[in-house]
Amino acid sequence: MTLEAVQPGETRRMQFSIPVEELRFYDVISQSLMVEEGCYIIGAGTSSANILIKTEIQIPGKKTGQRDFSSKDT
Template identity: 45%
Template sequence: FGDDNPGGKLPYTVYESVRQIPPQTEYDITKGFTYLYFTGQPLFPFGHGLSYTTFAYRHLELSAPEISAQGKTEVRLEVENTGQRSGDEVVQLYVHAVAGRVKRPLKELRGFQRVHLQPGEKRRLTFSLPADQLAFYDVQTHSFVVDPGSYNVLIGSSSADIRLTGRLKVIGAP
């Protein structure tokens, strides 16, 4: 046992109780279901996984903290294996619109990278985040729209284990 270090992550939320699960006839995600809108305490959150080692996240930076609705930024950070065993970590990038014309999710997964690190090894990771990844579907214009304003950039090991937070500002008309 323990010869292999697990590195998988859950692609869904495991709820703590059946009372947290919506009835089959009512599955509007905006009412607090899925990792996008759920505010309760799940048994295992979206993106959760186990490992026999530990990882530290450091030095979050955005190449452009202010972009246009057609622009992009690069999200950079450092990950270090701080444990005693080699292992994989899946670093997850989420975004959250601070305000906007419509109700937006608490966080939306916009990227992930799996990295294998030896004990003590550090690695710089870069995510490309174009503004269109911040868009939502506008039912009035029947098109995807990027709202100007502030967005939180969240880096974590799961949707509930956010390790680094940055702020991105989108300028210009939608």
């Protein structure tokens, strides 16, 4: 992907792909990397405090459900 400066007042359309593997996290229960099923919000802007556009995508995967990590097995 080539990045070019966008001039003030100029608009451009861009398209990019995010591999599903980039959404993985390490699950301590299954001790493996996984993608959790759900709605993901992708946003773009000048900073994380100034999101100018966003879209929602539905990702298939596994449901982890709620987990209780407050107690420790001995």
